[in-house]
Amino acid sequence: MHKEAFMVELVSLKDRTVVVTGAGQGIGEGITRLVIELGGNVVAVDRNEETLKKLGSELPAGRLMPAVADVSDPEAAQRVVAQAVERFERVDGLCNNAGITRPAMMDKMTVKDWRDVLDVHLSASFFWSQALGQHLIARAKAGDTKGGSIVNISSDAGRKGAIGQVNYAAAKAGILGVTMTTAREWGKYNIRANSICFGVVETPMTEVIRGDKFRDKILSQIPLGRWSTPDEVVKAVCFLLSDAASYVTGQHLGVNGGYHISL
Incomplete structure (x- = not known):
């Protein structure tokens, strides 16, 4: 078997349905595209209807369910998961990716x-995990042993703080706690929960820290010496969503070019 074909099969998401929040652009868009490329369906959640329309025009309609929603609304989480189950019969995974900054x-x-950032990052991660978890637990109690996977997008800011972004750092640190608690409580249902701590990814959200004022100082702390691209980091998300990570739970994976170890 060709090596490349083997690797695609290893991280296959064939016939899996994954909810991705903040799916309209940047990392969320990249995750959406890769999940579909690997054979899965995506429930693409974003508050921007126009970006979802654009995404929908470029991806197979039968594999994509756009959902305009405010991720910080717990009722929206329940509603979208219920609609996804109705559309695809089951939901198997979730990536809590939506985020904002208010420096x-x-x-x-x-x-x-303070509240806006915690609502979008931390509270939303809880609301969407809870909504999916209730669906997965009900399935498990009915005899389904397939379980599911939740990937929460954290950040190195949650492990070491961030000057000028105490709200963001606090939210991302809280996500680590949500992740570990989810793994502990729901492991008996074969529900896995992991987080990914990105470093500096080339997205609109990181334009300031990639600018002239901070660029050289931050790059000097990254052993690989460069920023990452969305296409580069989304592969780790799909790995954790797939059966290739079937015995991985409660972990925090740094996808950061070595930024965290440089302290």
Whole structure:
């Protein structure tokens, strides 16, 4: 068997349905495209209807279910998962990817900016995990042993802090706790939960830290000496969603060019 064909089979997501939040652009879009390339279906969740329409025009309609929703709304999580089950009969995975930034130094940060970031990153990860988990647990209790996989997108900021982004760092640190608790509580149902801590990925969200003011200092702390691309990091997400990671749970995978170890 050709090596490349073997690797695609190893991380196959054939006939799997995965919910991806923040699917309209950047890393979320990359995850969506790769899941479909690997044979899966995607429930693409985003608050921007236009980006979802564009995505839908470029991907197979039978494999993509666009869902316009505010990820911080717990009712939206329940509704979209129910609609996905109705459309595809089952949902097998989730990537909590949606995110925003509202930078400010701690002494100047507003309560709104604090709450908005925690709502979109941390609370949303809980709401969508809970909605999918209830579906997966019900299936397990009915005798289905296939389980499922949840991948939460964290960040190195959650492990070492981030100057000017205490809200983001706190949310990403909280996601690590959500991940480990999910793995502990739901392992008996064969539900796996892992997180990925990205370093600096070339997306609109990282434009400031990749700019002239911070570029050289940050690059000097990355052993690989470069930023990563969305296409490069989404492969790790699909690995954790697939059966190739069937015995991996409660882990925090750094996909960061060695940024974390440089401290």
